[in-house]
Amino acid sequence: MGKETNAPFPGYFSAAILAQVQARHDMKRSRSRSPHSEKVKVSKRELRAIFGDSDSDFQSSEDDETHSRSSGIPPHGSFSSLARGGDFRSVAKVEVPPNLEQPDQDLAEVACATSLHTSVPIVAPLERPPSPALTSARKPTGVNGLSVVPGFLSDSLQKYLLQNIASSGWLADPQLNQAISFGTLPTWLDGVIAAICKTGIFSEALSARRPGFDHMLLNVYQPGEGLGKHVDLLRFEDGICSLSLESPCIMTFTHVTTEAIRQVLLEPGDLLCMEGEARYDWMHGIDPCMQEEWKGATINRGRRISITLRRLCAEGWVVGV
């Protein structure tokens, strides 16, 4: 497990940026383990100093504290952090402008977690993975571009993913509730990603892009924890998926202009996909509560883990998660 340092929350800058900003700043390392956050400002000049003028081809490696730029090597890395729902979601709503026009302007206030592991290895799979369902059978959702595929992950595949998450060490510290992997994703996700691209859930163009996804966000929700409603940041391309593990929940979609509301039940093993309208015109969120009602049945909210798969836009590698 890596050492603990302060570092910005994911939510503003890409994981690679976070690692580099962190290395550069040697930011206010704190011995405190409490989950509160603090703020730091990052300017364009600092980003320039880190990346030079180009916004591509930098490498972030767990073995390389300096995170040097390196052409031809795809950026990759992973870390886990503490991002307590409220803090993270409220700050994550603030958009960092994607253009870096004014040289010395502060780009944003970046919340710093007081507990973050920067050197979490990308682990090899534990065993041969069970095959994911190659189904595109979906429930109607009432939102254009929103698909839910119930039972996409068999019980054994859910177990396989959970075992690999556990063995990754990302969440070994119970205080940590989020992990990010970007660039080359853990190989134990390969089968699932390939299956998502083959099921025909997404449009042809999105299904055909390679890599299908280059950013994984793992969220752990303790019983009763929710997720503030939001539209995913624009530094991610269209075509976003989330896999549900361990506990059911109801996800609420709220239209950004009409405020129309639609809800979907997400059960362990379900795959949720957002494309087009669902991705851009509707916010999604999860109510914080211990119990909720779904078609006359009571849903008890235990611990839930979700794996969100996304693809960073080209400029997303520079300014944003």
Ligand SMILES: O=C(O)CCC(=O)C(=O)O
């Ligand atoms: O937990 C989920 O299924 C979705 C998470 C999510 O929307 C996000 O992290 O942006």
Ligand SMILES: [Fe+2]
């Ligand atoms: Fe989201």
